[in-house]
Amino acid sequence: MAALARLNLPHALVTSADVPLSTGRMAAAGLALPAVRVTAESVGASKPDPEGFLKGAAALGFDPADCVVFEDSAAGIRAGQAAGIRVVGVGPRAAALGPTVHVDDLTRVGVADAGDGLIRLTFG
Secondary structure (H helix, E strand, O other), X not given: OHHHHHOOOOOEEEOOOOHHHHHHHHHHOXXXXXXXXXXXXXXOOOOOOOHHHHHHHXXXXXXXXXXXEEEOOHHHHXXXXXXXXXXXXEOOXXXXXXXXXXXXXXXXXXXXXXEOOEEEEEEO
């Protein structure tokens, strides 16, 4: 998240949590809130419904097929897939849920500016 902000790359927080809870969780994790946030108050249906991810992609100005989501839950992975978004499954349980790519944790995920507002992800 810090690299995305530092490089001024488009990103969003899409969460089933409400504003107070998501704000508190991000603060507890030491993460800055991105400008684009889709919270429980922003959607009519929560994950696994794809509405949140579709709204996030639209707010960023991208087609869902050009986005990537990072998810650790079954509902989140299903929502990303239903939205037509590539899913990076995070954590030991996520591998069994059929994400596009799986990582044990986020420590080996890197981001770089690929140009034209695109992000290059590395898994090393």
